[in-house]
Amino acid sequence: MKFIRNAKIIGIKMQPLLGAYHLWRKCGNRCSNWVRKNIKNGSIKEIRKYGAGYVFEFTIDKKYWSDKRDSTKISNDQCTSAELANYLKNETSVFDGCANKVSSQRRDIVNYLAERYNGYGARNKNKKVPNVHIKENKSWYFKEQFVSVNSKTKTITINTLLGKIETTYAKGLKDNKIKGSKGGNINIRRKEFVCAVECEKDTQYEPEDVLAYDMNMQENYWLTFSDGTITSIPEELKNACDYVRNTQELIREKEKPVNERSMRSKERTKLRRQWQEQHKVVNKLCKIQADIILTKVIDNSMLLAIDGVGTGQSHGTWGQDHMTKYLITRCENEGIPFYVVNPAYTSRTCSMCGHEEKSNRKQTDVFSCQSCKHSQVSHKNAAINIKNKAKSYIDMGFPYGDYSSFAKENKIKKKILAVASTDNNQS
8 A cells, every 4th residue: 555654854954055045035035026026017917737837828038938838738928937937047137146057946936936826816816916925944845856865874965046955964754765856845943854755554454345434514414334324423523613614714804805804813813723723623523433433444354435525625624624634544554445435426326226317316315216216315325335436446456545536536547447458458
């Protein structure tokens, strides 16, 4: 079973890096000011994701265009992050003080700021343009793979705007798993580098059966399992979830103009602390329920099919954001076979005949198939469908993991089918 965890480098000797860090921060803030100014005056009309980088709707001279530019996807009044970085190097003072052969590092800064401005625009349509500022002595971000670590010699090497710099560190957590170059970030004050690494764990057992559940906001059907077991939401958990949902909009008022806010900043800060405390209560109580589920799964050598229902940002929380994260982490750490299953249409698809129709579920808790007339509690029907989907993953040979998005599910399906096709052709 393969999964991603954070590796940490601790006690970095920062002195050799500080000159490069301060230059990165200066260039980043210059670039941010330039981007913000050109968004406000209308010169940059749009920023959108493009492959591993971004495309700016901003016209530059063709002499700054890349040889790899795809004219079918990028019009004459647009430029990529790399092209914009090249333009800024030659036409502005944004990257003054940098070494010559650091085009990737310049592009990395442009990508970082594009992500910040693009993300803000996606969340806040037609709102004022933010002032993205990189604060001093906070973090040093690397979106691209500029950092390499040698766990034997306890050295860390970074490709910076001043060139390659090597320094030492005191100790590491999973530093032996850092292979090749990595992206990540350095916490300047803590003198730590954190990056994602791939880990692997043998499974405890081969699953003999599957346990799936459907999780939803209905109090009496909070957790409905494929074996017919039903768990109502505990009263303390319900109250904590209600508090979190009810205060969410008040906390988000920070994004509104001042004259449209119903409370002052100090009051909102106090409310946010209470909101965070209630999130901790939700997390604690969800872990108790999750441990009960996992004990049952392990004792019966079962695969756990986790309901991949959306998290609390868009749906409001009823514990699903905490439950899913905790279950995945424990399954990965302990080698418990699991899949996270996309629950789309599971509540309106018949678990008996497979017929899918919106009118199969005319009431929240009642499922009645319009084709075969099968009738059942809608949540149990959904849990059985999630179980059946997990079984199909087993039959196809899916690696254990998270398939809550159709994109990832389809990617794995194509890969498996391609391998099967190749094997058939060779035989």
